[in-house]
Amino acid sequence: MTVTTSVEAKVNNGVNVDALLGARTALEQAPEAAQFRWRANCEWVNGTHSRSAIGGFFGLGAEQSRNKTFTVEADHPQIFASEDFAPTPVELVLSGLASCLTAGVAAIAQRRGIQLHSVKATLEADMDIQGILGIDDEVRNGFGAIRVHFEIRADAKEDDIKALVAQSQKRSAVFDIVTNPTNVFVTVN
Amino acid sequence: MRFATAIIIGAGQSGLAMSWHLSARSIDHVVLERGEVANSWLTERWDSLRLLTPNWQTRLPGYAYSGDDPDGFMTMPDVVRFLQRYAGVSSAPIVTGARVSLVRQQEGGYEVETNLGHWRCRKLVIASGACNLASIPPLRARLPAKVTSLTPLQYRNPGLLPDGGVMIVGASASGIQLAREIRATGRRVVVCVGEHVRMPRTYRGRDIQWWMDVIGAMDVRYDTMVEDIERARRLPSLQLIGTPERVTVDLNSLREAGVELVGRIVGLGDGKAQFSGSLANHCALADLKMNRLLANIDDWVITSGLVQQFPEPHRFKPTDVGSETRLGLDLIEAGIGSVIWATGYRADYSWLDVPVLDRKGRIRHDGGIAAAPGMYVMGLPFMRRRKSSFIDGAGDDAADLAAHLSQNLNRAAA
Numbered sequence: 381m382t383v384t385t386s387v388e389a390k391v392n393n394g395v396n397v398d399a400l401l402g403a404r405t406a407l408e409q410a411p412e413a414a415q416f417r418w419r420a421n422c423e424w425v426n427g428t429h430s431r432s433a434i435g436g437f438f439g440l441g442a443e444q445s446r447n448k449t450f451t452v453e454a455d456h457p458q459i460f461a462s463e464d465f466a467p468t469p470v471e472l473v474l475s476g477l478a479s480c481l482t483a484g485v486a487a488i489a490q491r492r493g494i495q496l497h498s499v500k501a502t503l504e505a506d507m508d509i510q511g512i513l514g515i516d517d518e519v520r521n522g523f524g525a526i527r528v529h530f531e532i533r534a535d536a537k538e539d540d541i542k543a544l545v546a547q548s549q550k551r552s553a554v555f556d557i558v559t560n561p562t563n564v565f566v567t568v569n
Numbered sequence: 570m571r572f573a574t575a576i577i578i579g580a581g582q583s584g585l586a587m588s589w590h591l592s593a594r595s596i597d598h599v600v601l602e603r604g605e606v607a608n609s610w611l612t613e614r615w616d617s618l619r620l621l622t623p624n625w626q627t628r629l630p631g632y633a634y635s636g637d638d639p640d641g642f643m644t645m646p647d648v649v650r651f652l653q654r655y656a657g658v659s660s661a662p663i664v665t666g667a668r669v670s671l672v673r674q675q676e677g678g679y680e681v682e683t684n685l686g687h688w689r690c691r692k693l694v695i696a697s698g699a700c701n702l703a704s705i706p707p708l709r710a711r712l713p714a715k716v717t718s719l720t721p722l723q724y725r726n727p728g729l730l731p732d733g734g735v736m737i738v739g740a741s742a743s744g745i746q747l748a749r750e751i752r753a754t755g756r757r758v759v760v761c762v763g764e765h766v767r768m769p770r771t772y773r774g775r776d777i778q779w780w781m782d783v784i785g786a787m788d789v790r791y792d793t794m795v796e797d798i799e800r801a802r803r804l805p806s807l808q809l810i811g812t813p814e815r816v817t818v819d820l821n822s823l824r825e826a827g828v829e830l831v832g833r834i835v836g837l838g839d840g841k842a843q844f845s846g847s848l849a850n851h852c853a854l855a856d857l858k859m860n861r862l863l864a865n866i867d868d869w870v871i872t873s874g875l876v877q878q879f880p881e882p883h884r885f886k887p888t889d890v891g892s893e894t895r896l897g898l899d900l901i902e903a904g905i906g907s908v909i910w911a912t913g914y915r916a917d918y919s920w921l922d923v924p925v926l927d928r929k930g931r932i933r934h935d936g937g938i939a940a941a942p943g944m945y946v947m948g949l950p951f952m953r954r955r956k957s958s959f960i961d962g963a964g965d966d967a968a969d970l971a972a973h974l975s976q977n978l979n980r981a982a983a
Contacts, residue, residue, distance in 0.1 A: 411928075525892070543857045549850040550764075559846035560835040 395490040413441045420452075428456040429465045474503045474526070477554045481528065484548030489534060494544065497533040526558065573599040575974065576681055576690040578672075580606045580663050582629060582652060583947035584696035586963035588661040589630045590971035596978065598690075600661055601683060603668040607652035609698055614645045616726045617750055619811035621742060622778050622959060629655055630964045640776065642811025669697075673922045678943060691981075692974050695921075695932070695939070696947040699958055700914035706738075709910060711837040716900055717907040721747065724909055727754040733906025734758065736842070736898070738834050740765045742806040744911035745818045749810065752828050759898060759905070762820065762848055763833035767855040767888065768807040770817040772863060773870070773879040777809070784869040786862075787956040788965075791936050802951045805913070808855075820852060820888050830890050831898070840901045844894075852888035860884060916949070937970050943977065945970045 407414040416439040422432040435449040453466035467475070478501045489496050505526045511519035532541050549555045575591055577584045580602035591598045605611060620627065625639035627648075632655045634643075643651065656663060664685065671682040678691040703720030712718050717731045721743040724730075727750060734757030737744050744760060752758040768777055781787050791798050810818045824830055833851070836843030867882045898905070918926060925941040927933050933940035936953040947966055948958055956962030 539857060539860060542853070543861075546850055546854045546857055549847070550854060555847070555850075559832070561843055 391490060391493050391495045393486045393490045393494075393496050395487045397487065397490045400487065401491075413439075415439075415441075425453075425465075428454075428460070428462045430454055470505070470507065470523070473558065474505055477526065477552075477558060478503050478528065480552045480554035481530075481545070481548050484552050485530070485532070485544050488544050488547050488551075489536075492540070492544070494534050494536040494540065497535075498531070499533075500531040502529045502531075503527070523558075570687045570689055571599075572689045573597055574690065574978065575599075575692040575694060576601060576679070576688055577694040577696055578669055578681075579603075579696035579698060580652075580656060580661065580665070581609060581696065581698060581948070582960045582963040583698075583967070584694070585652060585655055585659065585661055586629050586967035587694050587696060587945075587947060587971060588663075589659045590967045591974070592659065592661070593630075594971060594975050596971075596975060598662060599688065600663040601667040601669055601681065601688070602663055602665045605653075605665055606656045606663060607649045609700070610645055610648045610652065613700075613722045615721065615724050615747070616645075618746070619644050620648060620960070621807065621809040621811050622961060623776050623811075626778055626782065626959075626961045627651060628961055628964070630967065632658060640815075641813065669920050671920055671922055674941065679923075691978065692943045692945070694945045694947060694970070694974075695918075697916065699916050699949045701917035702915050703910055704913040704915050705910045706834070706912060708834065708837045709908075712908060713840040713901060716840075716905055719907055719909045721909065721911050722914075727751045727756065730756075731906040733904045736761065736900065736905050736908045737911055738908060739763070739911035739913070740808065740820065740830075741911065741913070742809055744909075745808050745820075745823060746810050747909055747911060748823050748828050749818050749826065752823070752826050757829070757904065758827075759829045759831060759903075760823065761831050761834040761842075761844060762851060762890075763845075764851055765805055765820075765855050766807050767819055767859045768809050768862075769819075769859070769885055770809060770815050772866060773882065775879070776815070777807075780866045780869075781862075781955075782961075784865060786865075787954065787959070787961070789955045791951060791953050791957075798951065801955075802949070804950070819885075820890065821886060824890065829895070831895055840899060842898045842900060844896050844898070846894075846896060848890055848894050852890055856887050937966055938973060943974075945974060 416437065418437050420432045420434050422430050424430050430453070432452045432454070433449050434452060436443055436445045438444065452472065454469045454472060455465040456462035456468050457464045482499055482501055485499055486496060503526065506524040507522070508519045508524060510516040511521040530545050532544070534541055574596055575598035577587050577598060577600045580600045584600050584602070585606070588598065588600050602608060619642040621642070623639065624634040624636060624641050624643060627634045627643060634651070667683040667685045669681055669683050672693065673680050675689065678689060679693045681688045681690065681693070703722050705720065709718055724747060730751070735751050736759045737748050737751075738761045740760050740762040748758050748760045770777060772780060794801060808819055810816065820830055830848065832845035832848035834842055835845045863882070863884065870876055870879055915930070918930065918932065923941050923944070925932055925939055925944065932946045934946050934952070937946055939946050946952070947970065948963065950958045952958070953966045953969060954962055957966050
């Protein structure tokens, strides 16, 4: 046990695992505090260009504010006759998936006492745009498949690194969002 | 109103093991059994099922398998005969046909209502099983009326299924076994695969249960776990089957037999099922977990100095589900006649009117010592040890809990 502890103490992936575990224990006792609500506000700029503002969210039974409001822009590339001011929304989805899995890898590695040196993810998604263009109703709008490839350097055996990535997928919100259906309710005015 | 110092509810392996230990301590008790001895084994199992543990591991306090096939797997009639003989040789004070309808707390003990009258007791042991009810996801309600819905508790054999293909939800022990035998009759079989525990039947010339026993994995206690015990208790059952040929059934062998594998079921509406895109990761997790166990076994062999006794270490082919996994299925169009929900089981405590259940309806307990005075529970997954829900686990748990119960009685008397 002492050996394990001293190894874990040296590992620093910049994740406060104790705080996360503490939160988990607390929320097991008070599941209502685990109910979160995430928000984004988006405004059309011009053409296919839009800008989202991301700030407060609800969680732990209260409104949570941040020190600043983040902005995320999206547009479409020039081959779609757009200005290409920013990534396309589907690329932001890939970025969201990558960031979610990467954060998971770091947190799980910290918890398992694995020192990371570098984590790089390469993502690729297939899309048949006959769907979004309305050419063929049998083609879906979204991705046909997503491929994620991780290059990870860490002080661990190959299978232990693979286990980090597998566990990260198991606990990832964005992985769940893209692999499973979600009810979406849209209202106007 | 009759009285016993202790009442045990259920005459399966847990109840009988507890009765043996209470008798050994001369604690007067009665075992209330809703049907016959080994009732669940007798009435709630499919025809072809055999135990997933070898015969030599079928052992209870003062009694064990003594036949000439120690590495074989008992059929359900074998299990029932085994437990009935055990009940006989241990002279367990069993009242059969006594279905408990209500248990309520009372001054210094419990009152137990049954169809055969009322009992009072000071100590109560709940040994009524962990698998009384099938756990079925709520989306079952959206299954089209034309498709028959079944649980493994109702399933008997492929011949009794309605015509057509079969969708099996769940790929743990029940799901993979049913998929194998239903597919063998030539039907279309689709299996929805979520989290599962891949396990070879044999490794390095021995049964996997032998390995887990010998490396001490089955004896790991709930209070010495490094990992989260609640997670260990929720772990799905091992992908194992007991056959005379000692075959391994895994997702690769099912796929080779023509079973279609899809992800966890996540949606159902207008007769169409939707499956998660997480199948590949669930398989990766299971392969990694299996390999960790095999590595532990290999380490044990090296440390034990018995390398010469066993064949060389090896690894099994990674699970290959292909890249064309379907994400949806129109059940009617695909000719699916029935859906079997092999999505796990839970205990039935509808008769228990004592505030001892957590928000998920499970008894709150510390290694089987329930969070209500003088109440014990048995046979739950990883209750005191990894083997707690196995026949082979009943003895050690019963010994511990009988000792606690007895001490408790003496303290009250002093």
